Amino acid sequence: MSDRVVRVAGGQGFWGDDLEAPVRQVEGGSIDYLMLDYLAEVTMSIMQKQRARDPEAGFARDFVPLMERIFPKCIEDGVRVVTNAGGVNPDGCAEALVEAGRRAGVAGRAKIGLVTGDDLMDRLDELLAGGHELANMETGAPLSTVLGQVQSANAYIGAAPIVEALSRGADVIVTGRSTDTALTYGPLIYEHGWDEGDHDRIASGVVAGHINECGAQCTGGNCLIDWWTIPDMENVGFPIVEVSQDGTFVVTKHPGTGGRVSRATVSEQIVYEMGDPTTYITPDVVADFTTIHLDDLGNDRVRVHGVKGGPRTDFLKVSIAYSSGWKATGTLTYAWPDAAAKARSADVILRRRLDRLGLQFDEIRTELVGWDSTHGPLVGEPPADLPEVQLRVGVRSSDRAAVERFTREIAPLVLTGPPSVTGFAGGRPRVQEIMAYWPALLRREVVESHLQVEVREV
Amino acid sequence: MKKIPLVHLAHARSGDKGDTANVGVIAYDEAHYGLLRDALTPAAVKAHFGPMVKGEVERFELPNLYALNFLLHGALGGGGTMSLMNDAQGKVFSTALLRMRVEVPDDVAEAVRGRGRVPPGWTPDRQGSGSDGQ
Numbered sequence: 001m002s003d004r005v006v007r008v009a010g011g012q013g014f015w016g017d018d019l020e021a022p023v024r025q026v027e028g029g030s031i032d033y034l035m036l037d038y039l040a041e042v043t044m045s046i047m048q049k050q051r052a053r054d055p056e057a058g059f060a061r062d063f064v065p066l067m068e069r070i071f072p073k074c075i076e077d078g079v080r081v082v083t084n085a086g087g088v089n090p091d092g093c094a095e096a097l098v099e100a101g102r103r104a105g106v107a108g109r110a111k112i113g114l115v116t117g118d119d120l121m122d123r124l125d126e127l128l129a130g131g132h133e134l135a136n137m138e139t140g141a142p143l144s145t146v147l148g149q150v151q152s153a154n155a156y157i158g159a160a161p162i163v164e165a166l167s168r169g170a171d172v173i174v175t176g177r178s179t180d181t182a183l184t185y186g187p188l189i190y191e192h193g194w195d196e197g198d199h200d201r202i203a204s205g206v207v208a209g210h211i212n213e214c215g216a217q218c219t220g221g222n223c224l225i226d227w228w229t230i231p232d233m234e235n236v237g238f239p240i241v242e243v244s245q246d247g248t249f250v251v252t253k254h255p256g257t258g259g260r261v262s263r264a265t266v267s268e269q270i271v272y273e274m275g276d277p278t279t280y281i282t283p284d285v286v287a288d289f290t291t292i293h294l295d296d297l298g299n300d301r302v303r304v305h306g307v308k309g310g311p312r313t314d315f316l317k318v319s320i321a322y323s324s325g326w327k328a329t330g331t332l333t334y335a336w337p338d339a340a341a342k343a344r345s346a347d348v349i350l351r352r353r354l355d356r357l358g359l360q361f362d363e364i365r366t367e368l369v370g371w372d373s374t375h376g377p378l379v380g381e382p383p384a385d386l387p388e389v390q391l392r393v394g395v396r397s398s399d400r401a402a403v404e405r406f407t408r409e410i411a412p413l414v415l416t417g418p419p420s421v422t423g424f425a426g427g428r429p430r431v432q433e434i435m436a437y438w439p440a441l442l443r444r445e446v447v448e449s450h451l452q453v454e455v456r457e458v
Numbered sequence: 459m460k461k462i463p464l465v466h467l468a469h470a471r472s473g474d475k476g477d478t479a480n481v482g483v484i485a486y487d488e489a490h491y492g493l494l495r496d497a498l499t500p501a502a503v504k505a506h507f508g509p510m511v512k513g514e515v516e517r518f519e520l521p522n523l524y525a526l527n528f529l530l531h532g533a534l535g536g537g538g539t540m541s542l543m544n545d546a547q548g549k550v551f552s553t554a555l556l557r558m559r560v561e562v563p564d565d566v567a568e569a570v571r572g573r574g575r576v577p578p579g580w581t582p583d584r585q586g587s588g589s590d591g592q
Contacts, residue, residue: 267525268484
């Protein structure tokens with residue numbers, strides 16, 4: 001037992017987050033770990049497409065130039081980096097990282113841990129033949145019904161390979177579909193020597209991970225409560241969790257940064273993307289979020305304690321993406337007077353033209369941006385004196401040609417429809433392939449027997 | 459008793475899981491948590507959203523956080539990249555729920571007047587100044 005506190009900093013909440021944030025986390029004060037979460041449900045399928053076009057792609061490319069910037073400082077300060085930037089090509093990511101490390105001058109001084117085995121794409125036939133149905137958790141349908149359309153399939157993996165890579169001396173750990181929270185609680189298990197039966201402590205680490213995994217969303221970003229009073233958001237501090245051996249921790253941010261850490265900002269992040277709070281399932285523990293106690297200590301520090309957890313399940317969640325048709329969205333802006341009436345009239349004309357062309361769509365959706373596109377029918381009828389409104393029409397179809405033709409029917413409305421219309425300078429709408437999400441469960445040993453940890457020298 | 463919009467009593471955040479939106483509602487004041495629990499029944503929330511939520515509404519209680527978590531099933535037009543909605547990931551379903559009108563005692567209505575809204579006279583160049591109201 002020790003009273004040592006381990007400081008894990010969150011540096012990215014998704015692929016596309018503030019590029020400067022990880023640099024501020026490394027340079028702004030003392031931390032032990034930098035955690036970078038790049039993956040969301042649809043990210044893996046996007047990466048899979050990129051890899052199909054270029055075998056060296058398929059990971060979060062931003063991570064490589066970032067590491068080139070911060071590598072020397074991380075090595076000098078002993079800050080270890082844990083990330084799921086590897087996406088569907090962690091091997092390629094690790095290779096690019098070795099090169100970046102050499103360019104950054106850390107050759108001979110840095111080790112990269114590579115975790116593979118979460119990717120099930122090449123094993124789907126074998127798994128189905130072996131009696132693993134990979135049934136859709138929401139509909140119960142077996143995966144065989146969409147097998148030919150599957151674009152990516154990855155198991156959410158837990159802390160074990162991260163702990164192994166750390167124990168083998170890795171300074172930077174690159175994984176594929178590691179569970180977001182494991183990027184935080186993996187290092188905690190390693191540092192504090194928690195074992196599999198320490199359910200409450202690991203559950204507390206899961207809560208720390210949940211708070212850490214969306215970047216500034218717990219430090220003032222996207223915070224509804226008194227948002228207009230939150231200071232210096234241009235220099236917002238990203239989260240740091242300071243975790244004790246007993247699992248209790250403090251959420252904070254570096255001194256001198258903007259934003260706010262309070263009971264309220266942390267509470268908002270805790271309820272984000274929450275299901276049943278009594279059973280927050282991860283690969284290593286089932287955490288009970290109703291047991292969380294928060295103490296606001298002031299000065300941007302919130303203490304978290306009391307978290308309870310239960311044993312892990314026999315299954316891992318699998319995230320599968322499959323192609324499911326095409327969609328496009330077109331917009332036009334209509335001005336006063338009677339802006340909404342004009343927009344709705346244009347919508348009717350557009351739909352009749354699509355009908356006359358004999359085009360089939362699975363869905364056509366019309367929204368008025370500036371009136372009902374976020375709160376729907378809750379806002380009632382638009383007033384006649386609405387100064388302007390944007391017509392937004394989306395279509396979805398398994399027939400790509402129908403969606404293509406739709407994209408050519410928007411601009412003509414400018415000269416062939418209701419008046420006072422503008423805002424079409426962006427050109428034709430883009431046709432997008434739909435990647436549908438298929439969540440499934442798989443017995444954990446089927447995945448864990450294939451997990452591999454490799455340590456490479458820079 | 460008076461009917462007031464929920465926005466004066468609670469803040470909220472929402473997100474998505476497939477075609478389900480979640481809305482976590484957090485009382486500004488611990489003393490109002492019981493009031494929210496009584497008013498925001500799954501049936502009342504389902505009725506508030508009307509056609510916006512195709513499936514059922516589930517509710518979970520987090521008394522330690524003075525919070526309620528709602529799962530709104532079938533709210534996101536198929537969810538993920540399937541959805542044609544502007545708010546395909548349910549990011550602002552939170553504020554849609556805060557429009558709901560709830561009945562509170564007169565003294566509560568008086569005490570929370572204006573809470574949750576930008577104060578009169580505030581301008582964006584004053585971001586971060588003024589009282590934080592917490």
